[in-house]
Amino acid sequence: MEMDWLPAYEQMLRIRIFEEHVNTLYRSGKMAGLAHLYIGEEAVAVGVCLALRPDDYITSTHRGHGHCLAKGARLDRMFAELLGRADGYCRGKGGSMHIADQERGNLGANAIVGGSSGIATGAAFSARYRGTGQVCACFFGEGTLGQGVLYEVMNMAALWRLPVLYVCENNLYNEYTPAVDTTAGSMRARAEAFGIQADEVDGQDVRAVYAAASRAVERTRAGEGPSFLLCHTYRFQGHHVGDVNRAYYRTKDEEDLWRGQRDPLRVLAAWLLESGAATEPDLDVVTAKVRADVEAAEAIALDAPYPDPSEVDQHVYA
């Protein structure tokens, strides 16, 4: 029997609206630093995290808000972190690129491209060693295929049959450079060379992502070794909030095409309506709820206190 996809819709929408608010906060100067929005890629995080247990691990990237929310993070503490407040997940010390949420197995976003691939593989080693049955999903952009450490850890994961799922989010660009200009040969062959089971999926279709991730997680949890899931997706916005003039590296037509026809929310909404699993009013209710949630969370965070300046030299050592 087909599962209930409305929660997935709600989760993707939560990410979308959260990111829209982040965008506004940055543009209005209320947030500082760098923000890399996940808009357009929501189906990947949500589809994969749906296939995980609550105690499974994930690692994330500079474009990490979506992974974090998909693994169950709270909106208010996310906002608070991005605003540098003491109630943030990292007491404001991490910011957008370093949110970790230990209780939900989120070992953290990472601002070094490929920087979490070692951590993810190590978490998988640890889970296997401790016999907990946990797996770790390691999210990264296709730009990480340029980082040698990924091959080092995939090799060990394969040798030791570690329960790790490498999730490659191919959104076609490494920052402002097309992935075709930085990636020779085949992306999935990069994993297959190590004897890793690889699969490819439409990253805009959360149901397809979930199906593929479930298969991969199942075999990897069963001790059959790591899996690699290549998700074809697209970021709808700039590389970061400030990346506004993009014509030199991608066309407006391309953007319009993805936004118009490949929006993961629209794809799922269409299926929900067509299959009769939900009605327009159902979706409107969800939208209203998510909007209200996000607004409330943002308000809480905007009111939250900054950390005391004396915290600056706390947490250097445990």
Place this chain on the structure above:
Amino acid sequence: MEMDWLPAYEQMLRIRIFEEHVNTLYRSGKMAGLAHLYIGEEAVAVGVCLALRPDDYITSTHRGHGHCLAKGARLDRMFAELLGRADGYCRGKGGSMHIADQERGNLGANAIVGGSSGIATGAAFSARYRGTGQVCACFFGEGTLGQGVLYEVMNMAALWRLPVLYVCENNLYNEYTPAVDTTAGSMRARAEAFGIQADEVDGQDVRAVYAAASRAVERTRAGEGPSFLLCHTYRFQGHHVGDVNRAYYRTKDEEDLWRGQRDPLRVLAAWLLESGAATEPDLDVVTAKVRADVEAAEAIALDAPYPDPSEVDQHVYA
């Protein structure tokens, strides 16, 4: 028409006998430091270097004496370098693991596993950029497949169609650890994943190595992009001179098998005799000559002066 293989025999023998002398020098305490002997693998260096032009580049490894000689280095200056003398290729500053011989395109041995893969790929970039038609052969042990930087540079070599030939010397062991315990999946697939043309060859048969290397060098010089040549070989001695008790990581039987049946010198000698290209006396003449050459070179080097201690702070900056 089949080429004259006697020079190749002589070259392999030169390496063999050089290494035997190195072994004796180390064991008698006349040489210091680390020495990683190439005995057993001579056909790889000689077969590949035969396929190169004099002005082509090579890069080498900790196990580099064979590459160096195969590319045309002089015996006396090699000995002198290993003995830390001023007449050595590097004025005694490099030693066994760092011999470079610029005039013959040898960009140097490297004591960092994988450490020369960037240099080799950069030399290929430079050759292509300058339009010289040179190629670069990058020698490395299969242990280098563990180093991420190799994948980084293979990717760029493939993207930019650089004239570099990656020569993987699979002698079955990373130091004291079997390569099967450190290498998941397929070795050649590691290159093929980047769209690199890969080939595999019996590394004990210099004629086969030469044939494969020639094909690879030809296409790579023609601008068809990098090649990868996997050579199956075996080191007959310890990882370094001091590695005497090896039973814990490989059997005497295995060693005997390779030494008895897969010795590159015997393989070529057998072919020379069978095909009538040479007679036993021909081979004896070569052996006598090489022995005399090596002994003379060693004597020169043993008499050569050490660098003046004041040289210690020369050559830090150019």
Place this chain on the structure above:
Amino acid sequence: MRSEMSVAAPAREITFAQAVREALAEEMRHDPAVVIFGEDVAEAGTPFKVLSGLVEEFGRDRVVDTPISEAGFTGIAVGAAMTGLRPVVDIMFGDFLTLAMDQIVNQAAKVHYMSGGRLTVPMVVRTTMGATRRSAAQHSQSLQALVSHIPGLKVVLPSTPYDAKGLLKSAIRDANPVVFFEDKMMYTLKGTVPEEEYWLPFGVADVKRHGSDVTIVATSSMVQVALEAADGLRSDGIDAEVIDPRTTVPLDVATIVESVKRTSRAIVVDEGHRRYGVTAEIAAVIAEEAFSYLDAPVRRLGALDVPVPFSPVLEDRTVPTAAQVRETARELCGRA
């Protein structure tokens, strides 16, 4: 505030980013062996837009967009440098130097020496430093101490457009590997440069402000901070000399020591972490060479010894400020 400098008229006013770009463009015009490797360096001109326009003039063969492979393309640059090119590598954030450390420390820095002087590695690693950009712990470090420790490397820390341009041009012509740190926050800083080409030598400090009461040795971003402090100190009746070594390797010990012998008091300010940082070496050298002239111990100001936090209220506490430098100078001069 802008730094003082004496250049021959006519002069033009350009930003620090333009200075870097001009240096590259001039050297690339001069020598076809100069090529650039890095992420997003071509059409994007880097995220800081420092290299904008270069690919249009020099083409993609010379301004080479790479994959996200810091170790790999730095290694490629080493090999290219050993075989006739003069590569300039772009490491977007100084924090990513860690990824290329083997190539920089074990390869680039050592090839010349290991080869007994026969091979050379004429390359430049351009990278960034500096915090207060709200970029958090992995995009804010000032790691000049790490490379300054390694023999075989030269290390440049320009503080003005004039210095950036002249020093980068010299770096590109240098026969050795040079690590060149640009403060991200300084790219929009303006300053004058002469019309004509010029090169600045390494190992020659620039006295950014003459004074007689206290010597402030400051690098890169901290030069502006020191000059601001010096301005404030004037009203305290303290006349501060501000010396910018411009290169930590080689270090112009003579200029620094001569100054301290006159002023008898020294402060060293650098944006790297204080502990085992650049300030330690400079302070130690001053103490060694001017010991009997010193009225008080050399004072050091560096970044707080903590990873750089994101939250602005925290981050602003990590970097030395003009107020701190001024206060330190007042203490040294007995006015606190």
Place this chain on the structure above:
Amino acid sequence: MRSEMSVAAPAREITFAQAVREALAEEMRHDPAVVIFGEDVAEAGTPFKVLSGLVEEFGRDRVVDTPISEAGFTGIAVGAAMTGLRPVVDIMFGDFLTLAMDQIVNQAAKVHYMSGGRLTVPMVVRTTMGATRRSAAQHSQSLQALVSHIPGLKVVLPSTPYDAKGLLKSAIRDANPVVFFEDKMMYTLKGTVPEEEYWLPFGVADVKRHGSDVTIVATSSMVQVALEAADGLRSDGIDAEVIDPRTTVPLDVATIVESVKRTSRAIVVDEGHRRYGVTAEIAAVIAEEAFSYLDAPVRRLGALDVPVPFSPVLEDRTVPTAAQVRETARELCGRA
């Protein structure tokens, strides 16, 4: 010569290598979360045979032979440490730290801070240092300055079997990433350790020799050199105190400064390069805290600022010797 130390009887005599092995074995028996990652660590017991016997006792699940992937297995250790294990990573030669620098500097050192104190990285990076082994430029460096500069790391440099064992046991139980440097040339050095288990605290210097005329602060391999110099100095009528900080981070400033206040003269000796090295920080700290007690500038001895050459006649010139330390002390005490 062997260092003096006071331990409770009964004591056993073991080598430095055995001390390391015992520390690991005891902690592995105590806590199943302790695992070892590294190249050739299992049956081979490392090229230095330091880990011999561990795989036989603890099995290949806990003594894990890795591919030649320093970045990769260090990264795996970080992740394992964040999720309940206490990995001990073996970086065969300290020179290879450069390959794992991103994992050590940007990941291990920063995770606890970046997560606002919620995640911890209890791991140890064991590695080697030290020259004069004729291993040339890429197998001889002493890179403790690099990691000592990075907040979030602790850095240990034991100089005796006793210290090695007690400090490694503490390192394994520490909640933070610890980089632990073993001098390759010291593995066969013998010394006594107590029968019973013990742990040594970080940040507590050990006075290896008491004296009143000059303070010699020495680390790792240089402690033996300093003690030998101190022996010679006795016949010069100079009574030297030798202090081993044992950890550069945290640094026991109090013990060092107290000593210098008594002796008025200080020498710092470390086998890392002198320039921007460990000696700079320690000398700067002494100058800051004991300025008015100093009769003369703090003297620093470190490795020559050159890549380590192969040729024995050259290499022997690069590392500080007892004769140099003695001569320096004589100069400081006005006997030269």
